[in-house]
Amino acid sequence: MTKMNFNKNDYDKFQTLDELEKEIFSEDEINDIHARALKRAKARNEMTEAVSKALIQYMASHHLGFNQFKKQLHMSSATLAKILKGNSNLTLDTIAEISEATGLKISLHIG
Incomplete structure (x- = not known):
């Protein structure tokens, strides 16, 4: 990967992250x-869906x-809803708690 040294003034010339990325x-x-x-997003989605x-x-x-289930898991309604919808970025700690x-x-x- 290319490494470049930019200072704050250099960043000001870019209007979007895409422009900076291309530079x-x-x-x-x-x-x-x-x-x-x-690929990472697909793998993460497959795991959260499972x-x-x-x-x-x-x-x-x-x-x-x-x-009843949220009480059993000691989770908030919002957290459990996200997990059940597959919209949560689960941590290993959360998985272990579940x-x-x-x-x-x-x-x-x-493998």
């Missing part, structure tokens, strides 16, 4: 950065309503 990186580098970002589906199944099999509160075994397969 710093080659077209190939930009395409690579964007492709890697899309957690969401597992929790919805857990709620159904244990006949839990939303309010596992502990539900007894669900959550595993990560790499």
Whole structure:
């Protein structure tokens, strides 16, 4: 990757981040950065979707309503709603807390 030293005045000449990006990186580098970002986003979405589906199944099999489940998990309504919709950027701590509160075994397969 290209490294350039910019000061505050240099940044003022750019109207958008796209313009700055084009100044710093080659077209190939930009395409690579964007492709890697899309790949990470897809992987993150697949993981959050898997957690969401597992929790919805857990709620159904244990006949839990939303309010009961949020109390069991010690979560706010907003946090649980985001998780159930698959719109949460889950941390490892949150996943561990969910596992502990539900007894669900959550595993990560790499490879």
